[in-house]
Amino acid sequence: MDLLNLFWIFLVIAAVTPVIRQRMLDASRLRLMRSLEEKRGSRVIALIHRQESLSFLGFPMARYIDIQDSEAILRAIKLTDDDVPIDLILHTPGGLVLAAEQVANALARHPARVTVMVPHYAMSGGTLLAMAADEIIMDENAVLGPVDPQIGQYPAVSILAAVAQKDVNRVKDETLILAEVAQKAVRQVEATVGRIACCHYTPEAVEKLKEALVSGRWTHDYPISVEEARSLGLNISTEMPAEVYRLMNLFPQAAARRPSVEYIPMPYPTRPAAPGAGERKK
Template identity: 70%
Template sequence: MDLLNLLWLFLIISSLVPLFRQKIIEADRLRLMRTIETKRGSRVIALIHRQESMSFLGFPVARYIDIQDSEQVLRAIKLTDPKLPIDIILHTPGGLVLAAEQIANALARHEGKVTVMVPHYAMSGGTMIALAADEILMDENAVLGPVDPQIGNFPAASILQVVAEKDRNRIDDETLILADISRKAIEQVKATIRRIASAHYPAEKAEFLAEELATGKWTHDYPITVDEARQLGLNVKTELPEEIYQLMNLYPQTQQRRPSVEYIPLPYPARPALPARKTKSE
């Protein structure tokens, strides 16, 4: 076999190995999800967004909540008996408002208990989905986020603030148009939160959540901790099943040339001690 054939063989193997590895990981995910379903008596839906490298060239693919996600989640809910509990695992920076609203509306209408599990973070649209749950299970260090709408590169609330503070005669037409869109977007998101949250919370609490989360009280990336979520009145608990962390390990981030975090992947019930040194007399 000459050098050229060896090169072609190497390229073929290099292109197939990541595919085989991905198929093995996907099979492991399904087995673990089935284990969680059997243990909890529920339908498990994972909405987990990572940057995954799918080809041997190593190009990462950024993920967020999109229409394809909403279509798949809606199909999963449709295939679930109305009285069967649903456990949805969320790990997402957010995404399209339309897609998040569709998922949240479908979960809010589900007759069986809906539990949202957040191992690390569920920001923006992820938080909107969490509001549709009967119960939110979070890691002690996990966070949610505000759901205030963003218009282009700017928060809708900030656009309205500029228009309110600046002389109207010195504001260009485009900014005024953006302000009109911002006003409508905030009202629409508030109405959505009220509708979704009212399925599990009193009307006054739903109104409070809409005002706190959709009006730009915080920056869009502000992390709402477990304690703050409870202060908002959300039904948050921290008894996250151990299998959720195991499942997250099956959604690896894109491998870098040098790992930025390293540790021995074993539980430490106590502080590890170094072995005693032997002296020469021993």
Template identity: 65%
Template sequence: MDLWWLFWLFLIISSLQPVLRQNMLESARLKALRALERKRKSRVITLIHRQETMGFLGFPLVRYIDIDDSEAVLRAIKMTDDDVPIDLILHTPGGLVVAAEQIAYALKKHPAKVTVFVPHYAMSGGTLIALAADEVVMDENAVLGPVDPQIGQQPAASILKVLERKPIAEVDDETIILADVAEKAIRQVKRVVKTLLEGRLPGDKVEEIATRLATGEFTHDYPITVDEARELGLTVSTEMPAEVYEIMALYPQTAQRRPSVEYIPSPRTKEGEPPRFRNGSSRT
């Protein structure tokens, strides 16, 4: 075998390696999902958005909740019997309101228990989806976010402030139109939140939560911690199954030339040794 054939063999192996790696990763994900489903006797769905890279050019692509996501989640719910609980693992910065609403309403209608797991964050539309669950399970350091609508690049609530603080004669027509759209958007999102929470909380508490989350009381990227979520009146647990973290590890961030966070990926004790199980055996 001459150098020319070695060169072509190297190219073939190099081109197949990413495909094989991806197939192995997908197989590991399915195995982990099946294991969690067997343990909880539920349908497990993941809605996980990571920053991805576009093809060979390497441009970063940030993922959001979109119509494709809502179609896939709705199909999964349709394929689930009414007496089977649904567990949704949610990790997202938000996305299209219409897609998030579709997912939330479908979860709300499911007769069996719906649990949303938030291992890191579920902002904006992600929070809207979480509000549809019977129970929200968050990591103790995870966060939710406000669901106030955005008009273009501007918060709807801030657009309305312009009309409050300036005489109408000094406001241009485009801003007046945007303010009209902003008012409708806030009213619509607030109604969605109330619909999702009705029947699980007292009416006055539902009104309070809808007002605080949808009307611009916070900035759109404000992190709502576990304690704050509970203060709002949401049913939040921190009993996160270990399997959820294992599944999250199978959705790695796009590889970079130099990682921004590095650590030795093993449990750490004060003595520097692997923690031991109750029967005395060590974990490796």
């Protein structure tokens, strides 16, 4: 066998190996999702976006909730019988309001129990989906986020506040038009939250959610902890199935790079402390 043949064999193996690895990864995900479905008697849907940038020809890319995601989830909900519960695993920074609203409406209309599981974070549109569920299961350190609308690079409520502080005759026509759009966006999102949350929460709780999540109380990336989410009236549990964490491990970052966090992936029993260990230095 000459060097040319060895070179072609190497090229074939290099081309086929990533495909085989991806197929094996996909099969592992499906097996784990099926195991969770059998354990909980539900249909499991995973909406998992990696917030980190992907390296593609030097250009950074990121994943968000888009129309393709909403179409896929809507098809999955359509394939689910009315008496079958739905478990939606969420890991997303948010995305298009249209896509998130479509999915949230479909989840709210599903007759059987709907559970949203948040192992790490579900911001913006992800929080909108969570409010459509009968129960939100969060890791103790997971977070949700406000759903206040954004107009371009600015929060809608901030545009309205800025215009209100100036003489209308000294404001540009473009800014006034932007403020009108911002006002409509706030009303629309408030109506969406009211329509979705009223299926599972009292009118008083719905108004509290609107005021906290839509009115601009926090910045758009503010992390809402489990305790704060409960104080807002959301139905929160922290009994996260172990399968969800294992499933997250099967959605690795696509970019090939050295991980910045390393540890031995196993629980440690309580061990005797070494002499002097744990003592604070003065």
